[in-house]
Amino acid sequence: MISKNQFKYIRLLEQKKYRRREGLFVAEGTKTVDDLMQRTQPRMVFATEEYLQVRPHLFKTEGEIVKVTDDELRRLSFQQHPQQVLALFPIPDVKASKTPSGLSLALDGVQDPGNLGTIIRIADWFGIDTIYCSEETVDAWNPKVVQATMGSIARVNIIYTDLPVFLDSLPHDFPVYGTFLDGENIYTQPLSREGLIIMGNEGNGISDDVRRRVSHRLLIPDFHQGGTADSLNVAIATAITCSEFRRRL
Amino acid sequence: MISKNQFKYIRLLEQKKYRRREGLFVAEGTKTVDDLMQRTQPRMVFATEEYLQVRPHLFKTEGEIVKVTDDELRRLSFQQHPQQVLALFPIPDVKASKTPSGLSLALDGVQDPGNLGTIIRIADWFGIDTIYCSEETVDAWNPKVVQATMGSIARVNIIYTDLPVFLDSLPHDFPVYGTFLDGENIYTQPLSREGLIIMGNEGNGISDDVRRRVSHRLLIPDFHQGGTADSLNVAIATAITCSEFRRRL
DSSP states (O other): OOOHHHHHHHHHTTSHHHHHHHTEEEEESHHHHHHHHTTSOOSEEEEOHHHHHTOGGGGGSSSEEEEOOHHHHHHHOSSSSOOSEEEEEEOOOOOOOSSOOSEEEEEESOOOHHHHHHHHHHHHHTTOOEEEEETTSOOTTSHHHHHHTTTGGGTSEEEEEOHHHHHHHSOTTSOEEEEEEEEEETTTSOOOSSEEEEEEBTTTBSOHHHHTTOSEEEEOOOOOOSSSOOOOOHHHHHHHHHHHHHHTO | OOOHHHHHHHHHTTSHHHHHHHTEEEEESHHHHHHHHTTSOOSEEEEOHHHHHTOGGGGGSSSEEEEOOHHHHHHHOSSSSOOSEEEEEEOOOOOOOSSOOSEEEEEESOOOHHHHHHHHHHHHHTTOOEEEEETTSOOTTSHHHHHHTTTGGGTSEEEEEOHHHHHHHSOTTSOEEEEEEEEEETTTSOOOSSEEEEEEBTTTBSOHHHHTTOSEEEEOOOOOOSSSOOOOOHHHHHHHHHHHHHHTO
16 A cells, blocks of 8 residues: 555655655566666556565565555656656765776767657667766656666766866876767777767757767768758767767777 | 648658558658758648748748648648648658668568668668568558658668568578577677678567578677576667668678
């Protein structure tokens, strides 16, 4: 049974300011919740009997376990088709390291929750363990983002930071890549094993303040014959860019 | 002013069976409608004064032009934030050619409208002019798909067909590619300039009937260290695959 207060509390976590105040975020669905539990203890779990039955170990967690009916879960959920479980997890407190090791992503104002979620999933696939987000980037612990990561949010470190300040703090020879319409063909450019790949906002691309700090300007060439100029979705551009860096390992 | 009948008619076009019966689909927003008008004449256009003012040539089209208020457009629209115009276009009647030239895509049961829209946009970017869709694939003239293509639906031929039958009709040495968990590393395999790239359903991948007809089994390798098996969204996998084929041109 869910109490009225629990219900209210979870609805408040849809808002960033309450997530920050409480240090908690909402994760839903068997895959996402199971993946997160491999890394961190949930604070509260609202689950159907179907979910709890096959996870007896769950009762050893320190968090509170509340058994709910399908109907209660539906009212609690932020999704159209809730799947067995909704849980509250602590927002990880990861600090930016002075020099990122290997390859990392940096997002300069990505706005769409689906895009951010997909980018986190891409990072996970390509073994990129850290994503630096500008303060203007949509919050990664927004329920829609968490959902779109399909569990990958459990495996990728997300750090919100003042991006220009962070870029200035890097060693001056640390490679910083970005994609631009007037960059060099990504398919033929040398790409390093370590560095930062910056992806910009959906409408405006990379901001001026960040652009000035990019050391390697790349272009993803299009192959369509003549006609109207086109664009790639930022998550698609991220996938193509990460694929190019990784295939050369 | 929109009449009650026009309103009803447009709502019906949300359903595939009415789209097929009428041979029409709904396109919305300045970019998508403008892109489509470069290729085909609209049957009906519902547009705000703001839209019509800067497009005097529009009044030369054979279709009916209806000036609407922002409020009328909002009621008419399938989108959350309608943008100046909604128009009805004829569904193009494109037949499958015996032997596709160059590179084409084939979709075996892609279900999500957003994924199909994004795949059409990717095809446009990579100069792939035809997509063959199995009958189980979500309808490309669904308003949500049209929206997600961001105008690319105007430039890519979409053909619904019985996929196994179509594959059997191809010359026996025509290269048919598919991605599988046990395929060969796409980054190091030779890839031809012409061929068909098959992408499967979101949950189940490529169906058995289609799988048997694949001549080249590819794998997109993941790079994440140990742990849980992961997956790529079908649109992301399409982007990486098309990028690999095209970069070698």
